[in-house]
Amino acid sequence: MATRGASQKSPASPERTPPTRFGEDNLLWAAWLYYEEGLTQAEIAERMGVSRPSINAYLADARTRGIVSIEIEPDRFRALTLTQAMQDHFGLSDCFVIPSDGHDRPLIDRLGAAAAQVLARMTKSGDTIAVTWGRTMLAMANSVEAGALTDVRVIQATGGTTAKIPWTPEACTSRLAENLGARCIPLSAPAIVSAPEMRDLLLREPVLAEQMEALSEADRIVLGISSLRPESTIHTSGFFDGISIRDHYHSAVGSIAGRMIAANGARVDGPLERRTIGMDLDMIRNVPERMAVAGGMDKVQAILAALRGGYVTALVTDADTARAVLTSEGYEDRPRRRSDATPATLPERTRVKKFLNRPRDAVDEAIAGALLAHENLLAPIEGAPRAIRALHGPRKGKVGVVIGGGSGHEPGFLGYVGRGLADAVAVGNIFASPPPDPILAATLAADGGAGVLHIFGNFSGDLMNFEMAAEMAKDRGVAVRTVVTTDDIASAPVDTRSARRGVAGNVFVFKVAGAASDRMLPLDQCAELTLRAAERCFTMGVALEPGVSVDTGVPSFRMGPDEMEIGVGVHGEPGIMRSSVKSADETADLIVDRILNEMNPSDGAEVALLVNSLGSTPQLELYILNRRLRQRLRARGVTVHMTLLGHCYTSLDMAGVSITLMQLDAELKSLLGHPCESPAWTVANV
Amino acid sequence: MPCFTRSDLTTLFHAFAARMADERTFLGELDGEIGDADHGVAMANGFDAAAQALLRAEGSGQGLAGGFNLAAQELLNAVGATTGPLYASALTRAGEVFGEVASVPLARLPELVIAICEGVERRGQGKPGDKTMLDAWGPAAHVAARGLNASVGPVVLLREAAQAAAKGAEDTRAMMAARGRAARLGPRSIGHLDPGAVSAAALMDVLAEWARHHEEIA
Numbered sequence A: 001m002a003t004r005g006a007s008q009k010s011p012a013s014p015e016r017t018p019p020t021r022f023g024e025d026n027l028l029w030a031a032w033l034y035y036e037e038g039l040t041q042a043e044i045a046e047r048m049g050v051s052r053p054s055i056n057a058y059l060a061d062a063r064t065r066g067i068v069s070i071e072i073e074p075d076r077f078r079a080l081t082l083t084q085a086m087q088d089h090f091g092l093s094d095c096f097v098i099p100s101d102g103h104d105r106p107l108i109d110r111l112g113a114a115a116a117q118v119l120a121r122m123t124k125s126g127d128t129i130a131v132t133w134g135r136t137m138l139a140m141a142n143s144v145e146a147g148a149l150t151d152v153r154v155i156q157a158t159g160g161t162t163a164k165i166p167w168t169p170e171a172c173t174s175r176l177a178e179n180l181g182a183r184c185i186p187l188s189a190p191a192i193v194s195a196p197e198m199r200d201l202l203l204r205e206p207v208l209a210e211q212m213e214a215l216s217e218a219d220r221i222v223l224g225i226s227s228l229r230p231e232s233t234i235h236t237s238g239f240f241d242g243i244s245i246r247d248h249y250h251s252a253v254g255s256i257a258g259r260m261i262a263a264n265g266a267r268v269d270g271p272l273e274r275r276t277i278g279m280d281l282d283m284i285r286n287v288p289e290r291m292a293v294a295g296g297m298d299k300v301q302a303i304l305a306a307l308r309g310g311y312v313t314a315l316v317t318d319a320d321t322a323r324a325v326l327t328s329e330g331y332e333d334r335p336r337r338r339s340d341a342t343p344a345t346l347p348e349r350t351r352v353k354k355f356l357n358r359p360r361d362a363v364d365e366a367i368a369g370a371l372l373a374h375e376n377l378l379a380p381i382e383g384a385p386r387a388i389r390a391l392h393g394p395r396k397g398k399v400g401v402v403i404g405g406g407s408g409h410e411p412g413f414l415g416y417v418g419r420g421l422a423d424a425v426a427v428g429n430i431f432a433s434p435p436p437d438p439i440l441a442a443t444l445a446a447d448g449g450a451g452v453l454h455i456f457g458n459f460s461g462d463l464m465n466f467e468m469a470a471e472m473a474k475d476r477g478v479a480v481r482t483v484v485t486t487d488d489i490a491s492a493p494v495d496t497r498s499a500r501r502g503v504a505g506n507v508f509v510f511k512v513a514g515a516a517s518d519r520m521l522p523l524d525q526c527a528e529l530t531l532r533a534a535e536r537c538f539t540m541g542v543a544l545e546p547g548v549s550v551d552t553g554v555p556s557f558r559m560g561p562d563e564m565e566i567g568v569g570v571h572g573e574p575g576i577m578r579s580s581v582k583s584a585d586e587t588a589d590l591i592v593d594r595i596l597n598e599m600n601p602s603d604g605a606e607v608a609l610l611v612n613s614l615g616s617t618p619q620l621e622l623y624i625l626n627r628r629l630r631q632r633l634r635a636r637g638v639t640v641h642m643t644l645l646g647h648c649y650t651s652l653d654m655a656g657v658s659i660t661l662m663q664l665d666a667e668l669k670s671l672l673g674h675p676c677e678s679p680a681w682t683v684a685n686v
Numbered sequence B: 001m002p003c004f005t006r007s008d009l010t011t012l013f014h015a016f017a018a019r020m021a022d023e024r025t026f027l028g029e030l031d032g033e034i035g036d037a038d039h040g041v042a043m044a045n046g047f048d049a050a051a052q053a054l055l056r057a058e059g060s061g062q063g064l065a066g067g068f069n070l071a072a073q074e075l076l077n078a079v080g081a082t083t084g085p086l087y088a089s090a091l092t093r094a095g096e097v098f099g100e101v102a103s104v105p106l107a108r109l110p111e112l113v114i115a116i117c118e119g120v121e122r123r124g125q126g127k128p129g130d131k132t133m134l135d136a137w138g139p140a141a142h143v144a145a146r147g148l149n150a151s152v153g154p155v156v157l158l159r160e161a162a163q164a165a166a167k168g169a170e171d172t173r174a175m176m177a178a179r180g181r182a183a184r185l186g187p188r189s190i191g192h193l194d195p196g197a198v199s200a201a202a203l204m205d206v207l208a209e210w211a212r213h214h215e216e217i218a
Helices: A026-036 A041-048 A052-064 A075-090 A107-122 A135-143 A169-180 A196-203 A206-216 A281-285 A297-308 A319-328 A359-373 A436-446 A460-475 A494-499 A506-518 A523-535 A584-599 A619-635 A666-672 B006-034 B039-056 B064-079 B083-098 B110-124 B134-149 B154-174 B181-189 B195-217
Strands: A094-098 A128-131 A153-156 A183-185 A220-224 A252-256 A259-262 A289-293 A314-318 A378-381 A384-390 A400-407 A424-430 A452-457 A480-485 A537-545 A563-566 A577-580 A606-613 A639-646 A655-663 B003-005 B103-105
Touching: A026 A041, A026 A052, A041 A052, A075 A094, A075 A319, A094 A107, A094 A319, A107 A135, A107 A220, A107 A289, A107 A314, A128 A169, A135 A169, A135 A220, A135 A289, A153 A169, A153 A206, A169 A183, A196 A206, A252 A297, A259 A281, A259 A297, A297 A314, A297 A319, A297 B154, A314 A319, A319 B154, A359 A378, A359 A384, A359 A400, A359 A424, A378 A436, A384 A436, A400 A436, A400 A460, A400 A506, A424 A436, A424 B039, A436 A452, A436 A460, A436 B064, A452 A460, A452 A506, A452 A523, A460 A480, A460 B083, A480 A506, A480 A523, A506 A523, A506 A606, A506 A655, A506 A666, A523 A537, A523 A666, A537 A584, A584 A619, A584 A655, A606 A619, A619 A639, A619 A655, A639 A666, B003 B006, B006 B039, B006 B064, B006 B181, B006 B195, B039 B064, B039 B083, B039 B195, B064 B083, B083 B110, B110 B134, B110 B154, B110 B195, B134 B154, B134 B195, B154 B195
Parallel strands: A094 A314, A128 A153, A128 A220, A153 A183, A220 A289, A289 A314, A400 A424, A400 A452, A452 A480, A606 A639
Antiparallel strands: A252 A259, A378 A384, A384 A424, A537 A563, A537 A655, A563 A577, A606 A655, B003 B103
16 A cells, blocks of 8 residues: 555554544444455554454444445545555556546546646646647646746647647647646647658758757646547547558557557557657657546546556546546456455355256257147247247238247247247347347248248347348348347437347337237338337346356356346346345336336326346245336326236346336237237237 | 368367367356356357367368358357357358368468458457457457568467467457447446457467467478
């Protein structure tokens, strides 16, 4: 622990005196050092000047009194820890970490404002400050306020760029100089010239030579860090015009002052270097104080590269970015101990017994058993062991409905094959999309001459394989339309619905498609209704225990004994956040709040409700959740038209639940009520 | 002059399959952190299926393109998922590059790396920095292309490419996933290695080691 630097600011010896923000509360202090700083009990005992057994007692007391569970993590404290970790790890003299959550103010503006404060405090009369360009630099320049300084020079670190962007080197330099009350020294040349000879010629011009000389005298440089990701503004600066990044800068991950750096911070040379006018990386490293201002998840790799390369002595960033940079270096922000050490809890699930023969035969053996269990409903498709058709589904003139996906979701997907539901299914390995061949076989088996509708959840594997199968089907003269479901609201923000996973809402979507096709509607209309159903479904899942891999017998992800994963995916993908386990009502509230928030139903709206076990959660708990869901929906003026409750769309034996609401209209209601008969869902003909 | 023949393709795929079987658990653990934990199983089973099919088809007069296409088809059908189409596309591309010939000079083997990269790119539409297998295949292919132009020997060149792939895989730790299942994690994907890039680097390592051994015994 490098506490010496910080100790200069506190009057008393830091080893013996609790920080004032904890007052006299030794419990709180001990808990903070243990859970947030990750110190051992012995280290804490030494730090606080008490015996180790006392620390043990403090911690136990802190837990029983609920001090630990009240989350000692206001951003301030975390930022404090992050700052220290950044300084220690990268040898920074200073690091300023602002909170990542800035409400409505853009991160770049807030970083600029923070950097402006730091810069104003650091700058002394007579200083020469070099500055690069970019959005963050301009934001900083805009918010700097002058102190009573004299003889300060602000100097442009690179030549000029295209004027099509507002944050040109000229703009950043002149604005900063103006607001600091400093003299402005431009660099009177373009940043990139057409040929090395031109650069050499220009550098011999006395005006430019004098400016470059001033640059070499800089006491301090303030620099932005650019990523080279497609969304980076460096691509609009004109820097790369006529240059293939792929050919010349493939190993570059970031850019400082227009110079390219690799992931380890090394310089990346290409055709631009000898045509660039301005500070190069060696010159930058020779400046005594080098303050970088950068944040954002897209910049993590570039910031890390800049830190590794030693181009930065001080960094202004935000907490999420700092945490991500440190995580990339193997630093654990939250010691696992936080949950592991909690006493008197259940042991973590480590190995689970299974009814299996050879694990790799599991899917084929399950298919064989399913075909026998449902022999009055399902039939194999010849030559395609991983494709199954409905015995009474496909018929001439009817649109074929083909579904599919990985195994492990039983009764998804083959449970939804039957008259009035899907006509055929392609079955993949566990949690893996089926390959194109069985999808094609299912498509041909379902085809009644009126075209085939493919329906599957939005996963990159399913997209690729179904797309390949659709192309193959089209080559054989079968018209295919595709509906990709995206109901998992926890998997991406509302404005990028197309990025969301398709999960348990599939059950309702399959039903609507099956009913529409059973009514002999044409392909376009079936697709349109199915799409409408898909868009009206909103699902969110919560996991209590991971599912267990059939292959290895061990859980597919780790979960602390007292944790739950909110927003979990149907393959155990991490969701929105980990939290402590909540009661049934709290869990139902949490899910229904998010769903209603997106769905925004009008008073009197009607929905279909799916209360789904993700595998090992028993029906008893589903009923408890359902009770609360109905209370909440009634209070909101929402009527539940129909309910499905049970193991409808699982994730092996994961403990957890997913809730789906589908907003109904008269047509969708009628289609949901249409008769069907399949292994998992039968609606009687009344 | 040492050659790369159709039966060499079989031994190479057996080496791939053996390595993927060794890495199976580790890859599954990596995938469990940011995905669905099936990458180890998919790679092991996929390459095993391809290797066995190549062995069965030996002596049938099949050339290199036929072998690569067979491997592609077997791998695709054994795996599905994302891994299947991506490596199937990679191997199909390799078949196009080498053509239906009985053998090529060993010096051309680095072209396989470039072909795999092109095939993966064509199917997956990914970009460098997306935190995918392309972040390993991309740097390896670049090294291979540069070395072929400079007439570097295949054994040295493939080892350099393997090092580039390993480094590329390590660099995925700091990347935020932009494609595949992990993309939905956004910032939470940072700090984890991409399992697809790690398995790609392992395959690249096998290829380099196979070439070294092959030249030694030739």
